[in-house]
Amino acid sequence: AMDILKQVEVLIEKVRGIGEVREAASLRRFELNTLKALEHILHSIRAFNEEKEEERRKLSAVMRQVSILFKDNEETLNKYKEARQRVQQMEGDTVKARNDVIKYHGQFTHKTIECEQLRAQISWLSTDLKEKQKELWSLVNLNSSDSAELDNAVTTNDKAQTLVFCRNTVPRHVHYLGQPLAPLSLDLFLRATSARRVSRAALKTVEIDTFELDEAEMLLLVEDMFREYDLFDKLNLSVGKFRAFLVTVHSRYRSNPFHNFHHAFCVTQMMFHFLSLGIADRISSMDIMVLLLSAVCHDLDHPGLNNGFQVATCSALSLVYNDTSVLENYHVSCMFHLLSHPETDFMNKFEPAAKKEFRSKVVSSVLSTDMARHFAILKDLEANQQMDMTSPEEAKLMFMLLLKCADVSNEVRPFSVCCRWAVNLMDEFFAQGDLEAELGLPVTPFMDRKKVTLPKMQTGFIDGILLPLFTTSAAILPELEPCLGRLKSNRARWAELQLKEEGTAGAGVRAAASAPPSDSHDGPKAGPRTPEPR
Numbered sequence: 001a002m003d004i005l006k007q008v009e010v011l012i013e014k015v016r017g018i019g020e021v022r023e024a025a026s027l028r029r030f031e032l033n034t035l036k037a038l039e040h041i042l043h044s045i046r047a048f049n050e051e052k053e054e055e056r057r058k059l060s061a062v063m064r065q066v067s068i069l070f071k072d073n074e075e076t077l078n079k080y081k082e083a084r085q086r087v088q089q090m091e092g093d094t095v096k097a098r099n100d101v102i103k104y105h106g107q108f109t110h111k112t113i114e115c116e117q118l119r120a121q122i123s124w125l126s127t128d129l130k131e132k133q134k135e136l137w138s139l140v141n142l143n144s145s146d147s148a149e150l151d152n153a154v155t156t157n158d159k160a161q162t163l164v165f166c167r168n169t170v171p172r173h174v175h176y177l178g179q180p181l182a183p184l185s186l187d188l189f190l191r192a193t194s195a196r197r198v199s200r201a202a203l204k205t206v207e208i209d210t211f212e213l214d215e216a217e218m219l220l221l222v223e224d225m226f227r228e229y230d231l232f233d234k235l236n237l238s239v240g241k242f243r244a245f246l247v248t249v250h251s252r253y254r255s256n257p258f259h260n261f262h263h264a265f266c267v268t269q270m271m272f273h274f275l276s277l278g279i280a281d282r283i284s285s286m287d288i289m290v291l292l293l294s295a296v297c298h299d300l301d302h303p304g305l306n307n308g309f310q311v312a313t314c315s316a317l318s319l320v321y322n323d324t325s326v327l328e329n330y331h332v333s334c335m336f337h338l339l340s341h342p343e344t345d346f347m348n349k350f351e352p353a354a355k356k357e358f359r360s361k362v363v364s365s366v367l368s369t370d371m372a373r374h375f376a377i378l379k380d381l382e383a384n385q386q387m388d389m390t391s392p393e394e395a396k397l398m399f400m401l402l403l404k405c406a407d408v409s410n411e412v413r414p415f416s417v418c419c420r421w422a423v424n425l426m427d428e429f430f431a432q433g434d435l436e437a438e439l440g441l442p443v444t445p446f447m448d449r450k451k452v453t454l455p456k457m458q459t460g461f462i463d464g465i466l467l468p469l470f471t472t473s474a475a476i477l478p479e480l481e482p483c484l485g486r487l488k489s490n491r492a493r494w495a496e497l498q499l500k501e502e503g504t505a506g507a508g509v510r511a512a513a514s515a516p517p518s519d520s521h522d523g524p525k526a527g528p529r530t531p532e533p534r
Contacts, residue, residue, distance in 0.1 A: 001052070005045045012038055200224055203269060204276035206413050206486070210266050211420060218265040219246045225272045225292055234285045241346035248344055252301045252334060257427040259302035266421075268295035270406040277479035279402070282389060287399070290358060294365040294403050297335035302327060305432050307372065312441055325370040332366040361399060368400035369407050374465065377404070381472050398476070405473050405480065411458070411466055411490050412483045418490055422458055455498035462491045 015031055015038075202208055203221055210218070223243070226232060232239055253261035271291050280288055303310075303317075310318040310326045321329040336359065338344050347355065368377055377400055387394045410421040433447030446452055470484045 001045050001049055005042060005049075008038055008042055008045070012042075200228055204273055206270070206273055206409075206483075208269065209414070209417055210262065210269065211417070213265075215250060215261055215265075218261070219243075219250060222246060222265065222268060222292070222296060225268065226289070228272075229275075229280060229285060229288050231285055231289055235289060235347075236349045238346040238348065241344055241348070245338060245344040245346055246296075248338055249297060249300060249335075252338075253299070254302065254304065256302060256304035257424040257431070258421070259299050259304055259428065263421075264296055264299055267298060267403075267406045267409070268292060270409040270412070271295040271402060274402055274406065274480070279477065279479060283395075286354070286358065287361070287395070290361045290365065291399060291402055293335070294362050294399070295406055297362075298331055298366045298369055298403065298407065299327075300331045300334040302331065304428055305435070306444075307370065308444060309432055309436065309441075312436075313439070325367050325372070328367045328370045332363050335362070335366075361396060364396045365399045365403045368404055371465075374404070374469075377401075378468060378472060381476065385472075385476050387476060401473055401476065405469065405483070408466060408469070409483070411462060412470075412486050415490050415493050422454055426454055426457070453498075453501060455494050455501050458494045459491060459498055462487065462494065467491070 012035060015035060018031065197217065198208065198213065198221060203224065213221070223246070226237075226242070231237060232242070249264075250261050253259075253264060275288060275291065307326045309315075311323045315326075317326050317330050339347065342348070347358070350358070367373070377397075380397060381401055384394060384397060387398055389395050389398065410418045412418075413421075429444075429447040430449040433443045433449060436443045436447070446457060466487055467484075470480065470487050474481045474484045
């Protein structure tokens with residue numbers, strides 16, 4: 001159309017040129033008509049061109065919209081592809097998770113079957129254990145009431161083992177050298193009945209090597225000591241609760257090198273030895289129980305750090321007991337806390353007056369083991385060598401004498417045994433000395449591992465403490481004269497070692513604590529472990 005328009009315009013221009021040249025009227029009119037026609041054609045062509053231009057603009061707008069839609073569609077397509085990839089990945093994860101579920105479900109089913117089998121075995125073992133217990137009752141000649149009481153104690157064994165009822169008696173903010181012992185179960189205690197390796201006759205001698213015993217046997221032997229004097233029947237004691245009490249007492253001792261349950265048993269066994277020499281015939285059944293229980297509990301929950309350390313560090317115990325016989329007060333307090341609970345109160349049938357008498361005698365006996373009171377008590381003993389056992393005060397004084405002698409009686413035992421205890425005591429002393437140095441406190445002289453030796457410590461302790469004590473004791477109770485003889489024999493052995501040590505600059509001899517007293521409350525108590533030779 002544009003080309004035609006241009007041609008028409010050119011033709012018009014030519015016609016106009018021709019019109020100017022020609023003069024004929026007719027030709028002029030023809031030309032004019034032709035010109036009009038051509039102008040009309042030109043107008044029509046221009047109108048048509050405008051319509052087409054408008055259509056082109058509309059088409060351009062449509063193309064722009066199509067382009068925009070195409071771009072949107074492309075973005076949507078990309079998003080669709082990404083979503084599909086994620087769906088495929090999730091489908092894979094779902095398949096994997098389903099496989100894991102199937103796998104773990106199989107394992108769970110297998111474990112469930114195992115648990116059911118174990119539960120069945122436990123049930124069978126529990127039934128078998130009850131049958132074995134009934135056999136044990138017949139072996140040890142327990143009557144029906146004792147059997148029922150012990151069954152009840154076994155039923156409440158969890159309380160006895162976890163010590164829920166006596167944890168509130170443990171002081172806070174107190175240094176402890178050893179860790180609490182793992183509780184012995186009543187079942188283990190009972191099984192020791194069939195494995196007794198020590199007769200009561202051997203238990204009455206000082207030749208017994210307690211390092212060969214395990215602690216379950218020790219508990220059983222303590223019960224044997226009670227049975228030797230028929231205390232359960234004479235005093236109407238509960239056997240089941242007594243065993244729960246012993247298990248709990250064992251749990252409250254710590255794994256100190258010296259002050260531990262093994263030491264408590266040794267002191268109790270030595271007390272049993274003293275009683276077997278004829279002393280038991282001169283006192284009541286109540287007094288026999290006082291002496292045995294005082295020995296078992298005299299170092300209960302000992303922290304392995306002596307009274308001097310408690311006072312120097314202002315420990316919780318020293319604040320409670322006002323720096324006076326700190327540990328001794330604490331030990332006896334722990335004992336009566338245990339006896340205040342129904343699960344372990346084997347004297348629950350005692351009259352209040354009998355309980356009061358028992359408590360008074362136990363407290364005075366245990367407090368006498370404080371070495372700070374040693375010389376004052378020794379002076380009282382020397383002034384009362386003719387004791388009247390009918391006098392309550394003089395009876396208490398004799399109980400102090402017996403417990404003090406039993407508490408420091410390791411030097412009365414065979415030399416090989418007393419050496420082990422001396423090494424354990426030295427270990428505990430040195431551990432305290434190290435802790436004192438670490439805390440910036442003055443190191444106790446006989447606890448300084450750099451300055452003391454074992455033979456010198458032992459000879460000094462025997463000369464300064466033991467010989468005067470056992471000499472006075474033998475004068476009051478002639479039955480203890482053999483103990484004095486063995487003490488002098490062991491003292492000679494230590495003197496020989498001291499001479500060898502001084503001659504060889506200490507070769508072959510382990511360093512230990514020096515001459516100051518190594519009382520049972522200022523030193524460690526070896527556990528049932530057997531120390532390696534040193």
